[in-house]
Amino acid sequence: QVQLVESGGGLVQAGGSLRLSCAASGRTFSSLDMGWFRQAPGKEREFVTAISRSGYSTRYADSVKGRFTISRDNAKNTVYLQMNSLKPEDTAVYYCAAALRSLTSNDPSRYDYWGQGALVTVSS
Numbered sequence: 001q002v003q004l005v006e007s008g009g010g011l012v013q014a015g016g017s018l019r020l021s022c023a024a025s026g027r028t029f030s031s032l033d034m035g036w037f038r039q040a041p042g043k044e045r046e047f048v049t050a051i052s053r054s055g056y057s058t059r060y061a062d063s064v065k066g067r068f069t070i071s072r073d074n075a076k077n078t079v080y081l082q083m084n085s086l087k088p089e090d091t092a093v094y095y096c097a098a099a100l101r102s103l104t105s106n107d108p109s110r111y112d113y114w115g116q117g118a119l120v121t122v123s124s
Contacts, residue, residue: 022096
């Protein structure tokens with residue numbers, strides 16, 4: 001079993017920055033691919049970004065490319081999401097997810113464990 005705990009959400013003005021963290025426990029962190037998804041009110045959960053277990057491979061949704069950066073520190077069992085140039089449409093609950101299979105996937109069904117979510121609100 002893997003436990004994921006997100007932190008770092010909050011309220012920020014448009015154009016500002018936030019960094020989310022997701023701390024993992026319960027399994028060797030370097031054996032997990034990690035992803036970030038988000039869900040806005042009334043919308044389906046959508047892919048944001050993912051990173052391979054080694055950290056060498058990443059992928060991003062088109063909507064966040066050039067603004068968001070995913071990274072991981074396997075020594076600290078933590079994955080990060082640096083969000084810059086935030087827009088009101090980035091407002092959502094952001095979820096950290098872990099995958100046992102090596103996929104760096106944008107498909108939420110491929111992920112095995114999920115955090116409780118962190119609310120990010122971007123005001124205009």
